[in-house]
Amino acid sequence: MKLFYSLNSPYARKARIIIHELGLAKHVEDVLVSLPADDKFRVINPLGKIPALILDDGSAIYDSPVICEYLDELGGGKFIPRATLFADAKGKWRALTLQALGDGLADAVVRRNQEMRLPEDRRSAELIARQTRAIEGSFAAIERAVPKFPEEPTIGELAILSAIGYLDLRVPEDGWRTRYPQLARWLAKISERPSVMATKPPPA
Ligand SMILES: N[C@@H](CCC(=O)N[C@@H](CS)C(=O)NCC(=O)O)C(=O)O
Known part of the structure; x- marks a missing residue:
């Protein structure tokens, strides 16, 4: 999969920490995006916002809470605890x-x-x-x-x-x-x- 991000983005940073912590880096290619996003990137995320994640089957995931939930689930579920009161x-x-x-x-x-x-x-x-x-x-x-x-x-x-x-x-x-x-x-x-x-x- 590919993570589209920038080094400054606080939203992308959550996903990057999860990738680091859960040992997912070998599955993720990092793609730096400069903003404002161009038309090519807007095909991935029509909002033109980073982060965005493309899966190996071509599906796109955004925005950061959805990406983080996906990565957390993939890596064993450490950062989103189970539902309790x-x-x-x-x-x-x-x-x-x-x-x-x-x-x-x-x-x-x-x-x-x-x-x-x-x-x-x-x-x-x-x-x-x-x-x-x-x-x-x-x-x-x-x-x-x-x-x-x-x-x-x-x-x-x-x-x-x-x-x-x-x-x-x-x-x-x-x-x-x-x-x-x-x-x-x-x-x-x-x-x-x-x-x-x-x-x-x-x-x-
Ligand atoms: N709610 C979004 C916010 C993402 C966001 O605003 N990202 C900024 C970069 S830090 C961006 O891409 N801005 C470009 C724009 O708004 O055109 C998320 O959590 O992913």
């Missing part, structure tokens, strides 16, 4: 909801950055404020959740570390580590995992 803080629904929070945080960082790159007179202050509120709200919720993070990460924790790695790349001056110290300690520890080190985005 949400409140027990271990199971599938907690992991998937945390993944939605991490991916949503990445969405808000991407959207705010796009807006910040516009000339000042074309920027929407309202849009920037809305994305900033989503980013700060996500960080506060993640900080509260950290004490219950399992020792071995699920897809939820992979999404969180990927989103924050992307924020660190794009907004290194953010200073979130002083506002969210438990999260900072957790991220430093999980960043020592070989799969997390191997997928770190290169400096901007």
Whole structure:
């Protein structure tokens, strides 16, 4: 199969960590895509977004939660736990909801950055404020959740570390580590995992 990705994409990073952790690299050919995507890539994913995965029979899978579920199942099912009651803080629904929070945080960082790159007179202050509120709200919720993070990460924790790695790349001056110290300690520890080190985005 082929994984279409970029080195910076927080969404692709989840899939790349799973490939690394589950020993799937020998089955996956990496294909770097530069954005905006060309017409050839849009045949694979009409949305023009990475990551996308093409299976050996030619079927295309996107977007990242679907790709991650496919790869996890293929590799023995380590990152998406079995369904249990949400409140027990271990199971599938907690992991998937945390993944939605991490991916949503990445969405808000991407959207705010796009807006910040516009000339000042074309920027929407309202849009920037809305994305900033989503980013700060996500960080506060993640900080509260950290004490219950399992020792071995699920897809939820992979999404969180990927989103924050992307924020660190794009907004290194953010200073979130002083506002969210438990999260900072957790991220430093999980960043020592070989799969997390191997997928770190290169400096901007
Ligand atoms: N929900 C999608 C988001 C993917 C996404 O937005 N990827 C970005 C790169 S980080 C992209 O391809 N952007 C190109 C575009 O929007 O045209 C997923 O989880 O896969």
